Amino acid sequence: MRPDYGNWVPKSMVCGLAAGTAAAAVLFFFLGISDRIVSGTAGLICGIIFGIGTLTLLFFTVWMYALNRAFDYNGKRKLAKVIIDGTADHVGIPDGGVGLDVGCGSGALTIAAAKRNPQGNMVGCDIWSGTYKLEFSRNRCEDNAKAEGVDNVTFREGNAIHLPFPDESFDAVTSNYVYHNISGHDKQELLLETLRVLKKGGTFAIHDLMSKERYGDMDAFIRKLIDWGYEDVRMIDTTDGTFMSRKEAAWLGLTGSSLLIGKK
Numbered sequence: 001m002r003p004d005y006g007n008w009v010p011k012s013m014v015c016g017l018a019a020g021t022a023a024a025a026v027l028f029f030f031l032g033i034s035d036r037i038v039s040g041t042a043g044l045i046c047g048i049i050f051g052i053g054t055l056t057l058l059f060f061t062v063w064m065y066a067l068n069r070a071f072d073y074n075g076k077r078k079l080a081k082v083i084i085d086g087t088a089d090h091v092g093i094p095d096g097g098v099g100l101d102v103g104c105g106s107g108a109l110t111i112a113a114a115k116r117n118p119q120g121n122m123v124g125c126d127i128w129s130g131t132y133k134l135e136f137s138r139n140r141c142e143d144n145a146k147a148e149g150v151d152n153v154t155f156r157e158g159n160a161i162h163l164p165f166p167d168e169s170f171d172a173v174t175s176n177y178v179y180h181n182i183s184g185h186d187k188q189e190l191l192l193e194t195l196r197v198l199k200k201g202g203t204f205a206i207h208d209l210m211s212k213e214r215y216g217d218m219d220a221f222i223r224k225l226i227d228w229g230y231e232d233v234r235m236i237d238t239t240d241g242t243f244m245s246r247k248e249a250a251w252l253g254l255t256g257s258s259l260l261i262g263k264k
Helices: 011-033 040-071 079-088 108-116 138-148 187-196 218-227 246-252
Strands: 098-102 121-126 153-157 170-176 198-209 231-237 257-263
Touching: 011 040, 040 079, 040 246, 079 108, 079 170, 079 198, 098 108, 108 121, 108 138, 108 153, 108 170, 121 138, 138 153, 170 187, 187 198, 187 218, 218 231, 218 257
Parallel strands: 098 121, 098 170, 121 153, 170 198
Antiparallel strands: 198 257, 231 257
């Protein structure tokens, strides 16, 4: 049995775009080029509209296909695995301690962190809904843990906006590419909610698209954490070759990828 961590750009998304491209191309032919249905000025307008639509959908189909290939765990680049493993390397759990992975998806980061910390346990939480509900689930997380031979993990439902855990419950917290997907909520507030459940002395490693447009002034946020007593807080730019190059991050739509680490 092999683990199946899915893909951050699912095949269903690529297939849906491909189907949309094909449909637009058919409409372009019959309504824009052929005179059988529409002709004259109306045909010209339809040709322009569906021609532009076909080219636009074709662009996004090719782009999403390229992303799917880049993130594929079984592909050549395996970027998702590189990012997961690189983030998990920053997760440290003391003997008998417990770590939390917020927005665990298919369990990849939870399991990778558990592998590196056999002396502790990891909890992965997610709402398993929205865009990825067909790709990721609690059952898939548990199946992946079994396939990896990892038994120091558990999975439960939990929303990053209001985590279902008391204050200072965990010895480490981590997350990967979660908060930027949560629209309508201040990203720094989401970080603070995650840090709320971290014990004093616990460590955190949170990877996300932390551009100023999404997260605001992160330098000021880090200074605030330090003023509150947090230690060794810093942000690592993971597009400097750590996980990927800046050029690769740009075409993948991952500009601003950064790893926030520190100790409470």
